[in-house]
Amino acid sequence: VKPPNVGELCEKARLSLTPDEAAEIGPQISRVVGWFGQLQEVELDNVDPAIRVGHEVESQRGLRRDEHLDFTEKDSMVASVGEKEGVFIKVPKILN
Amino acid sequence: MSHSRHLLALASGLVSTPASTGPGNWIPPRSPSLTIQSFFPRGSTTFSNMGVNTGAQDVVHPRSPKSLHLRRSFISGERSSADCARTPGLIVTEYLDRLREKEPDVKSFLHISSSALDEAAEIDGRLARGDDPGPLAGIPIAIKDNLCTRGMPSTGGSRILDGYRPPYDATAVKRLKESGAVLIGKTNLDEFGMGSSTESSAYQVTSNPWDLSRVPGGSSGGSAAAVAAGQCACALGSDTGGSIRQPASFCGVVGLKPTYGRVSRFGLMAYASSLDVVGCLGTSVDDVSLLLTAIAGHDPADATSSSKVVPNYLKALVPAKELPGNPLAGMKFGIIKETIGEGVEPAVAQVVKNAVVHLEKLGAVVQEVSLPTFSLGLPAYYVLAASEASSNLSRYDGIRYGPRVVADELNAMYGASRGQGFGAEVKRRILMGTYALSAGYYDAFYKRAQQVRTLIQQDFKKALEDGHILVSPVAPSPAFKIGEKVLDPLSMYLGDLMTVNVNMAGLPALSLPCGLIEDEGSKLPVGLQLIGNAFEEEELLRVGHIFEQTVPTW
Numbered sequence A: 001v002k003p004p005n006v007g008e009l010c011e012k013a014r015l016s017l018t019p020d021e022a023a024e025i026g027p028q029i030s031r032v033v034g035w036f037g038q039l040q041e042v043e044l045d046n047v048d049p050a051i052r053v054g055h056e057v058e059s060q061r062g063l064r065r066d067e068h069l070d071f072t073e074k075d076s077m078v079a080s081v082g083e084k085e086g087v088f089i090k091v092p093k094i095l096n
Numbered sequence B: 001m002s003h004s005r006h007l008l009a010l011a012s013g014l015v016s017t018p019a020s021t022g023p024g025n026w027i028p029p030r031s032p033s034l035t036i037q038s039f040f041p042r043g044s045t046t047f048s049n050m051g052v053n054t055g056a057q058d059v060v061h062p063r064s065p066k067s068l069h070l071r072r073s074f075i076s077g078e079r080s081s082a083d084c085a086r087t088p089g090l091i092v093t094e095y096l097d098r099l100r101e102k103e104p105d106v107k108s109f110l111h112i113s114s115s116a117l118d119e120a121a122e123i124d125g126r127l128a129r130g131d132d133p134g135p136l137a138g139i140p141i142a143i144k145d146n147l148c149t150r151g152m153p154s155t156g157g158s159r160i161l162d163g164y165r166p167p168y169d170a171t172a173v174k175r176l177k178e179s180g181a182v183l184i185g186k187t188n189l190d191e192f193g194m195g196s197s198t199e200s201s202a203y204q205v206t207s208n209p210w211d212l213s214r215v216p217g218g219s220s221g222g223s224a225a226a227v228a229a230g231q232c233a234c235a236l237g238s239d240t241g242g243s244i245r246q247p248a249s250f251c252g253v254v255g256l257k258p259t260y261g262r263v264s265r266f267g268l269m270a271y272a273s274s275l276d277v278v279g280c281l282g283t284s285v286d287d288v289s290l291l292l293t294a295i296a297g298h299d300p301a302d303a304t305s306s307s308k309v310v311p312n313y314l315k316a317l318v319p320a321k322e323l324p325g326n327p328l329a330g331m332k333f334g335i336i337k338e339t340i341g342e343g344v345e346p347a348v349a350q351v352v353k354n355a356v357v358h359l360e361k362l363g364a365v366v367q368e369v370s371l372p373t374f375s376l377g378l379p380a381y382y383v384l385a386a387s388e389a390s391s392n393l394s395r396y397d398g399i400r401y402g403p404r405v406v407a408d409e410l411n412a413m414y415g416a417s418r419g420q421g422f423g424a425e426v427k428r429r430i431l432m433g434t435y436a437l438s439a440g441y442y443d444a445f446y447k448r449a450q451q452v453r454t455l456i457q458q459d460f461k462k463a464l465e466d467g468h469i470l471v472s473p474v475a476p477s478p479a480f481k482i483g484e485k486v487l488d489p490l491s492m493y494l495g496d497l498m499t500v501n502v503n504m505a506g507l508p509a510l511s512l513p514c515g516l517i518e519d520e521g522s523k524l525p526v527g528l529q530l531i532g533n534a535f536e537e538e539e540l541l542r543v544g545h546i547f548e549q550t551v552p553t554w
Helices: A006-013 A019-041 A074-079 B003-015 B066-076 B088-106 B116-128 B171-178 B221-228 B245-251 B285-295 B346-361 B374-395 B410-421 B424-437 B446-465 B489-494 B500-505 B537-550
Strands: B109-112 B140-144 B182-187 B234-239 B254-257 B277-282 B332-336 B365-369 B468-473 B509-519 B522-531
Touching: A006 A019, A006 B424, A019 B374, A019 B424, A019 B446, A019 B489, B088 B109, B088 B116, B088 B140, B088 B182, B088 B221, B109 B221, B116 B182, B140 B171, B140 B221, B171 B182, B171 B234, B171 B285, B182 B221, B221 B234, B221 B245, B221 B277, B234 B254, B234 B285, B245 B254, B245 B509, B245 B522, B254 B285, B254 B537, B277 B285, B285 B509, B285 B537, B332 B346, B346 B365, B346 B468, B346 B509, B346 B522, B346 B537, B365 B468, B374 B424, B374 B446, B374 B489, B374 B500, B424 B446, B446 B468, B446 B500, B468 B537, B509 B537, B522 B537
Parallel strands: B140 B182, B140 B234, B332 B365, B332 B468
Antiparallel strands: B109 B182, B234 B277, B254 B277, B254 B509, B468 B522, B509 B522
């Protein structure tokens, strides 16, 4: 496994770091990822991966009724948005 | 002990101020002089001669069920001769006064409610009319700031939600309001729940009321400190890898992590969705039981919430004077071998072993049990948590809520808003999670962590099968100094050893104050962790209550 490349990861995570931050975070992440390496040393053949907790969560067996529900807080949600123009949320242009 | 003496104790407790022994050092007024490292005497500990605290002035007293007393005094109308009317208005005023008095030192709150007194007055009115004000009426409760509260800001301890006011209440918050509780404020936390000291809050560092130079633990450090300092009667927190239990241990209060699915997560800012739970902190098991009863239960808005019936958790608790001679007779406990050996401070291991002796004297059988994959849980947890966090935190894009950094182009705007809005620890975890989930790395990290998760679940299942309740310390050390671990993230993670596995299995666990350790002139609390089977909070609380009723006072 290749060690973490901070630049690539920042691109994927849409996170911008200053050069100083990147210089500090790089070694910290590498150290922790190295510590994750213990997981490679364990015998795990024939063990199923657990997606969730051990007990069954019964709600997942059922689906809710197919009925219309009104969401009443649209106005206050929209109020949290920084930049708007009419009914649109305004964002910077998307370059490719 | 008569009810009016309880009220007297409560009344005097409420108006006392802690003794100060010098700058930055606060010791609860009635701490006994300890020369031993725990408060368990070596000889026999019969609980028949241990009364309930008799008028302790100490607001940090670990066994005083403040919320329960408050409720009983309102409903029964009993008044002691020492005071005239213990109305919700008066109680909330007193708590607010004490909150403000302690706040410059402890700094547990990010926001103090401006409507608390109005809400209390409204409950006064309901009581006066003879209406039932609800099971938590008038009780001042603090809410961790990663739970959405409509009337108050909710920042998650992060700059990226600076100024954010949610348009809705978290379900747990809504249920508290419906029970008549007065939400006194929002407490400080490690940013988005990521941390074990509350030092990674973007806003302020909270101090441990037992020693202001030390951390309160995390991530629910603000809630734990607020309860310990008497700034609120009880509090809500969240626990993803120990974030309720460890601060409860560091601050000498009771903390409950419920079973995954017991309490709705709707309105809890998601950190790791398969691990997060909402839970309770209080000065005693009674209060935590009262709180859990109010907030637990199925929620259509949370597909992972359980439809299992919620019992009245308070009903299972038996007062000390009604307990039989051997109240834990027939009960089996398993102390987890891997938690009392290497990697745990000897003083902590000793305090926990003394607590085990106490359990035995109450009639229990305590054996050593082994959970062989125990230590693997920590790296597995951090892989899973960081991975889930990297996904959950992608919603913070600077567009729909929170501050936005101006940029010419969309990706640059995302990068800058997130880069400036998130703190260092959050950024580390997002990047590590992104790494673990990258194409080609899934098998090496994420899948293996999930497989370890299966093994841990199997180990717990086996150990709990024989009707054991599992016992361990909550943390390998008492509260450490502020700044001690910030430079080395890994050293911070290692402190979570005792708690993360419980989240991976989704089990309930209780952290109970069980002793004090002396370190550099400060007395620091140590917590005992009790772990039970899924949805068996009743049993944990019953046992915890017996334990706390029968140990000596601080």
